[in-house]
Amino acid sequence: MRSRYSAFSIGDADYLLASRHPSKRSSESRESLEQSFSNTRWCGLKIVSCRNGGLGDTAGEVEFAAFYRHDENLGQLHERSRFVYENNQWLYCDGDMLPALKLGRNDACWCGSGRKIKKCHPES
Structure with a gap:
């Protein structure tokens, strides 16, 4: 999951397509991805939960924001x-x-600064 987030952040369409299951790839995917890169800046990732995906597992689920x-x-x-x-x-x-996750003003900021949201990004 983190590697796909990083690929979105740097605009790596090749990695995003390669890490998508072949049965889910479509011809317009590259165009859609590249279009989204131009006007979206990814700022932070919060992993909410992970299920499975450990050694020997063949399926996993990740909840994230x-x-x-x-x-x-x-x-x-x-x-x-x-x-x-x-x-x-x-x-x-x-x-x-x-x-959308409801974040409180006193929660740690999603950007990873270690500060509270109210001090780091009060408009959030």
Whole structure:
């Protein structure tokens, strides 16, 4: 999951396509990805929960919230993603979109600064 987030952050469409399960790839995926790179800046990742995905497992699930700026507006992608392990690689299959996480002013900031949200990003 973290590697896919990093690939989104740096705009690596090749990695994102290669780490997606072959049954879920489509021809317009590259265009969609590259279009999203131009006006989205990924700011932080919060892993909410992980199920399975350990040594010997062939399937896993990760719930995460990814924070981004799009046209200077702050946004959040909250998803429960499903992965399978095939050919010595974890591959993204699909995910369920979830309602945005409610973050309190006294929670640690999503950007990883170690500061409280109210001090770091009060507009969040």
